[in-house]
Amino acid sequence: MTHAVEMHDIVVRFPGVLANDHVNFTLQKGEIHALLGENGAGKSTLMNVLAGLYKQTGGILRVHGKPVSFNSPKDAIAAGIGMVHQHFMLVPTQTVTENILLGLDDPKFFLNLSKYDQKILELQEQFGLRVPPTAKIWQLSVGEQQRVEILKTLYRGANILIMDEPTAVLAPQEIDDLMNTLRAMTEQGKSVIFISHKLHEVTQIADRVTVLRKGKVTAEGIDAAGLTPAKLAQLMVGREVVFSVKKSRREPGDVVLKVENVSAHNKKGVPALRGISLSVRSGEILGIAGVAGNGQSELAEVITGLRPCTGKITVNGVDIANRPPIIAINNGVAHIPEDRGKVGSAPNMSITENTIMKNYRHAPVGNGWSIDFLKARNFARKLKKKYDILAPNVRVPARKLSGGNLQKVILAREISAEPKMMVAVQPTRGLDVGAIESIQTLLLEQREAGAAILLISEELEELFTLSDRIAVIYEGEIMGVVSTEETDIQEIGLMMTGSRREPQPSANAQ
């Protein structure tokens, strides 16, 4: 029987890194194949080879039994392989249809597009990928944009779809939709490769699993039936992982962050926050739950000075609303941003230069008008070790790091600042199970040390593990604030869809 894809003895070498070390990988026709591994294990690299973005140093590639050699993504597309990257490559000002047709020979000019709208709608119907063809990309949610990316590959005739961490950016409902789409695709004879760090998803959807560790295969195409998340974690890390981040009891201290009646617009100019009030105390983690796009991003941005607002925001009594980001930074506010590539890092600058982004103004890194690069490098080396950042050295530019390792650079920078107030948006997004555990532990250490932490996450599990209290946000309003011990997933879920909870004295304590 011929496989959809056969990768044999693939070697990819980067300076100082053997990213793929004689990797074998086979994809059967009509299956969903999960590719797992720690951060920096070489998953994205392997898939980039298959998608024609990277060229392997050694090894052979067969697609439907035929040997192939790709020199560009075009070649891969011609062989029926499409890849959806984690950061989308869409033109925000153009419509869905225009984006899908972009770069194709037919049509040559964007005229009479309604004809194509029809074709695209048919594709949507076939795979359950609903998104209005005439909408502009910037008007779409992340989940919808992902659907456009999938449609793009399908329109180009892909029968092998690669998805690099597709669920990391999705809300739970969107994840379900995606799973249905993937199943519809395999039922119609297409094959799917799917990278994820969320192990329970993998056990739910995958037919087979391949695991990479440090560039080598540790499990090749094993049957997913009967695998548990714990077993998968062990295959990935090479030891047993105990999922047991325990937070201690701690009496919170004084109020650090106080948000009073804050309203703001989002980037489309539509109201996103409508009179939000909340407070976080020293030594306390306040979780913000909510379906993506209900104002969470804007809330983080107004607190960190990245977005104008009305109302009052104070940190330890200092008003920081509507003031430049430096004011928040100087008042001890750290920020783990949602978008690590666009906001949190400078792609062409080294790990060192990325880690000193917040502390280069002061000793020991800053030295009067100059920067002590020796001290800066030592600082970066220390963080690299402590946060287990995988890179040959600290001179490596950020763009060369794997997704999870870039996230670790940002976490290292923000947590090591020992902030008084931390705004953490999806802090463990893109991290492997082991790293999630250590980052959660580090966040709890900050809480222990007296930091006030505002944790915005779409992972309810994470919110329940870390938070002392959980506030639910819906359409820019707080539906209620509850103590983690006195609530459960059902109640939070209900509030996330807009049912308001009457304030209780214990939960709303200042």
Add this chain to the structure above:
Amino acid sequence: MPFRLTFTKRIEDVPRWYPFVISLGAIVISFVISGILLKLVGGEPLVVGKYFYTAAFGNWAVFSDTLVKATPLILVGLACTVAFKMKLWNIGAEGQFYAGAFAASLVVLIPIVPPDAPRFVTITLMAVMGMIGGAIYGFIPGYLRAKFEINEIITTLMLNYVAIFWNNFWIFNKWSDAGFQMTPTFPKSAWLPRLTDYARPYKTFMETGNPAITGFLKNIGLERISGMTLHLGVVFGLVMVVVVWWILERSRWGYEIKLIGDNPHAAHYAGLNIVRNIVLVMIVSGALAGLAGMSEITGVVHRLQERISPGYGFTGIIIAWLAKLNPFAVIPVAILFGGLILAGREIQPSGLAMLLQGFILFMIISSDVLLRYKLEFTRTRTSGETV
């Protein structure tokens, strides 16, 4: 065809020396193409090439002239380097050069200091004024860009012409020397010291006839500098190379400039004031170009006149690019272009040097592809099998 040329995107970094080799290659290829062109129109490329070389680098005297041409180029090259590091496309160094020359001239034209003031005072004041003039001229597009997001490429380009007309207006209407489009010659106190000035005392010493003195002076070869026009401006240039290098590679501000250049969103998030930094960078860039203008009128022209620059400001763009925004690399590149300008003046067809410059710019921009892509010749099988 049995061979096929393929471009593969580079996944590994090129070595540090690679960009400079590419730049060198681009220059060589430009020379070759110009040579071929010359041959086609009936010229003798090798003869011309040799002439070019001797005219610019043949002996110490002409090399001194080459350095004189290189001096403003170093400064404008640095001006562009600073701005380009932040991805601010200042193509107004030409205008800032004129603005600097104009402002420096005010010191002796108004006059701010009397003609018999000590040279040190006049020169220092002129240098400061020149930098201020250029800085103001950089500030305008910088402010427009930072505050109102008006594209700096267009404003700096337009302002080049404004500066030239402005200069012409004043030298014609106010300070014209007997109706010519130039001001009277500046007093000697406004001349930058030149090497040849130091040859004069040497002559007097030689006339003493004392063998001990003449022998010593001969030994250190002082007589060679007689007639050399190399002036103090070159020292300005070299000092500024070090200053700019320090700013970009060692200072906090340099780090900020690079951060804004690489990702303005991240810079904003890190607490940088982007508006202020854009304005500041344009001010510094303008000041460097203004200093070039000051150095040129006090070191070479000794008056304000029309056409004090044969397009130095534009050449600065090419120089910064060729030097890969490395301040030290600006020096050799500026010397090369200085030589080109010098030799090009005396050669027929007269546009040759300009043509060569154009080729080099074109080559350098297209050769950047080689930094991102690997070129490979692959054998294609003739059996018709797809590869």
